[in-house]
Amino acid sequence: MPKDTFSSVSGEVLYLHDDQGQVGHENFIVTKDLNQNRTLRAICQIYQENLLRDVTYTVDQNWAPQDAFVRLSVNGTFKGSSWFKFSENIIECENFTKEAGRVSQKQVLKGPIQSFGAHPVSNDAWGCAAFDMSHPSKKQYFDNVVTTSKTAHGNTGPSIRLTEKYISFHGEENISVPAGKFDVNYYQISWDGREDMKNWPPIHIWATLEDFIIVKIRWDHLKSDYVLNRLDLD
Numbered sequence: 017m018p019k020d021t022f023s024s025v026s027g028e029v030l031y032l033h034d035d036q037g038q039v040g041h042e043n044f045i046v047t048k049d050l051n052q053n054r055t056l057r058a059i060c061q062i063y064q065e066n067l068l069r070d071v072t073y074t075v076d077q078n079w080a081p082q083d084a085f086v087r088l089s090v091n092g093t094f095k096g097s098s099w100f101k102f103s104e105n106i107i108e109c110e111n112f113t114k115e116a117g118r119v120s121q122k123q124v125l126k127g128p129i130q131s132f133g134a135h136p137v138s139n140d141a142w143g144c145a146a147f148d149m150s151h152p153s154k155k156q157y158f159d160n161v162v163t164t165s166k167t168a169h170g171n172t173g174p175s176i177r178l179t180e181k182y183i184s185f186h187g188e189e190n191i192s193v194p195a196g197k198f199d200v201n202y203y204q205i206s207w208d209g210r211e212d213m214k215n216w217p218p219i220h221i222w223a224t225l226e227d228f229i230i231v232k233i234r235w236d237h238l239k240s241d242y243v244l245n246r247l248d249l250d
Contacts, residue, residue: 020250022049027195027247029137029230031062034239039063041245044138046229052077054227058136066091067171071134079145079228081132086164086174098164098174102129107162109176121176125160131181133163135170137242141223141230144203147183155184168238182206191222191232195244198231200224 024047031040040062048054053076060069066089073084081102088095096113105128109121131143146158158181164174186202200222207216220234233242 022047024048024250025227025229025247027138027229028245029242030194030245031137032241032243034241039240040067042136042138042242044136046138046227048227053082054079056136056138056142058134058138060136062169062171065169065171067169069135069170071136071139073132073134073139073142075142075145079142081129081162084132084134086134088164088171088174090171095172096174100132100162100176102132102162104128105160107176111173111175113173113175116175119175123162123176123178125178127160129162130158130160131162133161133179134174135164137233138230140205140219140233141221141228143181143205144183144201144221144223145228147185147203149185152185155182157182180207182208188225189222193232193243193245195231195247198222198224198244200231 024045026045029042030038033039042058042060044058046054046056055074058071068089070087074082076082084100087097096111098109098111101108105125107123112118131146133139133143147156161179161181163177163179165172166177184204189202190197190199203221204218206218217236222232223230231244
């Protein structure tokens with residue numbers, strides 16, 4: 017029997033609001049090839065907005081963004097579909113959105129892209145891979161960051177949107193979620209420098225030690241926890 021050329025892990029995340037209970041969920045699968053390139057495939061649903069988001073996103077062995085595809089619908093209506101390509105400090109996007117129609121975008125950054133956010137919470141956990149663990153006590157600033165939307169739920173676009181963030185590391189923990197007990201690294205993400213987001217509370221992220229699989233996220237801004245409900249190894 018031929019040897020597999022990749023390994024995979026899949027899981028489900030529940031979106032839990034403090035007052036409303038479960039308000040959405042996300043299913044994801046991550047494949048890792050022999051060269052340690054990783055591809056995330058995520059399907060996200062937010063019930064109140066009837067939001068459906070499909071994301072395919074690849075990073076290389078150093079967690080540098082390579083390419084991505086994002087399709088978004090809200091209230092059962094198509095919002096947009098976009099393909100992204102990342103090359104050092106150049107971002108290219110071919111998209112078709114309800115608001116703008118067919119658009120080709122190209123953005124040149126002042127340095128290599130550090131992180132890409134397409135709004136799955138499994139993608140949020142991957143964003144912590146940019147943190148330099150050789151300086152664990154330092155709150156680190158990242159300004160070559162790209163997202164598909166600047167809204168909290170990511171319900172616009174998808175298109176190239178430049179942003180920035182701070183990441184701080186708060187140690188290793190062992191936490192329990194519906195999927196079980198996990199050894200995790202605990203990070204916080206904040207946006208002290210962005211005028212439109214500087215008053216938002218930080219996002220608390222607990223992710224597995226090496227593969228940055230989401231275990232739990234807490235964001236007081238949305239009064240929500242995002243918890244790993246199931247994890248299946250290949």
